[in-house]
Amino acid sequence: MKIYNKQQISTAARLNHDALRAVEEGFVALGRGEVSMPPVLSMNITESNGDMTGEVDIKTAHIKGNERFAIKVSTGFFNNPALGLPSLSGLMVLFSARTGVVDSVLFDEGYLTDLRTALAGALAAKYLSREDSHSVAVIGAGLQAELQVAALTLVRGIDQVHLYARNPERMAAYQQRMSEHHGLEVILHDSARSACAKADIVVTTTPSTEPVLHWADLKPGTHVTAMGSDNSHKQELESTILDQADFMVVDRRSQSESIGELHHFPGEFHGQVHELGDLIARQHYLRTDPAQITVCDLSGTGVQDTAIANYTAGRLSAAV
Amino acid sequence: MKIYNKQQISTAARLNHDALRAVEEGFVALGRGEVSMPPVLSMNITESNGDMTGEVDIKTAHIKGNERFAIKVSTGFFNNPALGLPSLSGLMVLFSARTGVVDSVLFDEGYLTDLRTALAGALAAKYLSREDSHSVAVIGAGLQAELQVAALTLVRGIDQVHLYARNPERMAAYQQRMSEHHGLEVILHDSARSACAKADIVVTTTPSTEPVLHWADLKPGTHVTAMGSDNSHKQELESTILDQADFMVVDRRSQSESIGELHHFPGEFHGQVHELGDLIARQHYLRTDPAQITVCDLSGTGVQDTAIANYTAGRLSAAV
Numbered sequence: 001m002k003i004y005n006k007q008q009i010s011t012a013a014r015l016n017h018d019a020l021r022a023v024e025e026g027f028v029a030l031g032r033g034e035v036s037m038p039p040v041l042s043m044n045i046t047e048s049n050g051d052m053t054g055e056v057d058i059k060t061a062h063i064k065g066n067e068r069f070a071i072k073v074s075t076g077f078f079n080n081p082a083l084g085l086p087s088l089s090g091l092m093v094l095f096s097a098r099t100g101v102v103d104s105v106l107f108d109e110g111y112l113t114d115l116r117t118a119l120a121g122a123l124a125a126k127y128l129s130r131e132d133s134h135s136v137a138v139i140g141a142g143l144q145a146e147l148q149v150a151a152l153t154l155v156r157g158i159d160q161v162h163l164y165a166r167n168p169e170r171m172a173a174y175q176q177r178m179s180e181h182h183g184l185e186v187i188l189h190d191s192a193r194s195a196c197a198k199a200d201i202v203v204t205t206t207p208s209t210e211p212v213l214h215w216a217d218l219k220p221g222t223h224v225t226a227m228g229s230d231n232s233h234k235q236e237l238e239s240t241i242l243d244q245a246d247f248m249v250v251d252r253r254s255q256s257e258s259i260g261e262l263h264h265f266p267g268e269f270h271g272q273v274h275e276l277g278d279l280i281a282r283q284h285y286l287r288t289d290p291a292q293i294t295v296c297d298l299s300g301t302g303v304q305d306t307a308i309a310n311y312t313a314g315r316l317s318a319a320v
Numbered sequence: 321m322k323i324y325n326k327q328q329i330s331t332a333a334r335l336n337h338d339a340l341r342a343v344e345e346g347f348v349a350l351g352r353g354e355v356s357m358p359p360v361l362s363m364n365i366t367e368s369n370g371d372m373t374g375e376v377d378i379k380t381a382h383i384k385g386n387e388r389f390a391i392k393v394s395t396g397f398f399n400n401p402a403l404g405l406p407s408l409s410g411l412m413v414l415f416s417a418r419t420g421v422v423d424s425v426l427f428d429e430g431y432l433t434d435l436r437t438a439l440a441g442a443l444a445a446k447y448l449s450r451e452d453s454h455s456v457a458v459i460g461a462g463l464q465a466e467l468q469v470a471a472l473t474l475v476r477g478i479d480q481v482h483l484y485a486r487n488p489e490r491m492a493a494y495q496q497r498m499s500e501h502h503g504l505e506v507i508l509h510d511s512a513r514s515a516c517a518k519a520d521i522v523v524t525t526t527p528s529t530e531p532v533l534h535w536a537d538l539k540p541g542t543h544v545t546a547m548g549s550d551n552s553h554k555q556e557l558e559s560t561i562l563d564q565a566d567f568m569v570v571d572r573r574s575q576s577e578s579i580g581e582l583h584h585f586p587g588e589f590h591g592q593v594h595e596l597g598d599l600i601a602r603q604h605y606l607r608t609d610p611a612q613i614t615v616c617d618l619s620g621t622g623v624q625d626t627a628i629a630n631y632t633a634g635r636l637s638a639a640v
Binding site for chain 1: 368374378400403425
């Protein structure tokens with residue numbers, strides 16, 4: 001059994017085309033029905049007095065015939081920043097699919113989740129956005145706001161970044177990070193609508209519990225990826241977007257309905273819902289007209305975790 | 321973060337009164353509604369051709385106000401014995417309930433599951449069997465068949481063990497183990513009915529998918545603990561036992577209905593179902609007459625895992 005820390009893991013697995021391919025292959029297997037993926041196990045952690053202090057999510061999946069499968073634990077604890085700790089943490093454990101014996105423990109502290117989440121955003125854009133997309137609007141100024149844009153550069157020639165976030169200081173910090181880390185200039189906006197006005201791709205990356213993006217914000221031809229909602233109380237998109245868009249795509253329909261954007265749709269959703277893995281497996285590009293508006297809601301799936309964990313463990317053991 | 325192996329763990333946590341108390345306190349918290357315990361996450365592992373090779377269960381629970389919570393992964397792989405490996409394996413990870421940061425990893429390879437399962441059997445007998453119970457019939461000759469009897473000696477003056485199992489060689493091996501490890505003589509039987517004829521307590525410990533114990537096998541005054549069924553295809557008790565018994569007890573009703581004995585009850589179960597934690601929390605001994613027959617179905621709960629993991633980690637860190 002091998003144990004790896006975040007330093008080793010983040011050296012072995014980077015935001016690049018190899019890692020993108022690994023996650024893409026996971027989606028292909030999912031689309032082909034070759035994946036066992038039980039629903040997410042979630043638990044709230046409360047104090048004796050009932051006050052909630054954090055949440056734990058456990059995701060897993062096995063790609064049939066794969067040598068290993070991963071179990072991922074993610075924790076999110078709200079008071080951590082006050083203690084000087086990051087809110088999100090976690091680890092992945094890889095098991096042999098032949099014997100159930102532990103193969104390795106990846107103490108990635110959430111790094112691989114950040115990576116595979118960004119790569120799923122890139123895949124959504126690869127299959128749904130206009131090929132000539134070059135500008136992106138980001139709503140939210142956290143780590144994923146950075147990684148989503150960096151991942152988009154793997155699939156589209158991004159040269160313009162528009163940002164809207166509620167906190168001006170975080171906007172400024174984001175602007176500086178994007179310039180330093182990625183050589184990308186960021187144009188700051190005072191509303192989501194203003195940020196979206198010149199964007200081919202819009203990415204929402206907030207923990208919001210009410211819509212941060214509205215149908216009226218979107219110009220024809222836009223692709224939207226909403227990756228913030230992963231919990232039944234979170235919502236980023238005005239419901240109108242889901243049924244007015246030309247194509248509505250999710251990573252996993254059952255998850256979008258329980259913890260993603262479809263969860264908040266009033267009444268039953270009557271439009272067609274496509275699954276990203278199915279589109280990728282069939283190399284099915286939905287867009288038939290540059291003016292169409294496409295939406296993809298990502299709540300994050302266990303198969304992405306198993307795919308990135310397998311990829312990382314393979315590179316780590318090859319490096320030894 | 322601390323990492324412990326099975327050797328260290330099995331030295332720190334033994335089948336004794338201290339460990340029994342730790343698991344009992346977990347049940348008390350469950351009975352008082354002080355536990356968050358999501359449903360078990362289960363996944364089947366299959367080959368490319370769809371043949372199932374193993375199963376994975378993930379259990380977790382948090383006792384409100386407790387400093388740590390555990391996530392337990394159990395694996396069961398059917399072909400392992402042919403490879404010279406035990407079928408069951410797994411690990412537990414303890415997290416801080418204040419920050420979500422990993423506290424320790426217990427590579428117990430299933431040891432703590434065996435321990436807490438045996439201790440739950442002892443608690444069932446403590447609260448349900450006649451106080452003067454001294455003979456036990458065991459159906460099944462595996463590791464739990466041994467540990468359940470050893471655990472019973474913590475709560476009852478056991479001096480007679482009757483065994484029935486399908487495989488005569490495993491019966492003989494069990495007889496020898498019980499004599500060597502516990503100084504207990506085992507009387508072998510050629511049927512469950514014969515084994516039960518002189519038993520005050522009956523414990524079924526098989527992975528059977530059809531009943532191994534029938535209502536007609538039980539004499540008045542018997543207490544039955546069924547701990548084998550923990551999966552929707554497993555069943556040990558004839559359904560008649562569940563509604564003919566004077567008292568029907570489970571560790572967790574929702575689990576018994578989905579993966580335990582209640583799952584196989586034809587139609588709706590109309591009798592009263594008691595939860596063990598509730599009885600323990602209220603110090604409520606159901607038995608009012610020595611001739612009553614009591615039944616307890618244990619499918620194994622996350623709170624037992626969190627309780628034994630916390631207990632063990634406490635002893636391990638104190639030992640350093």
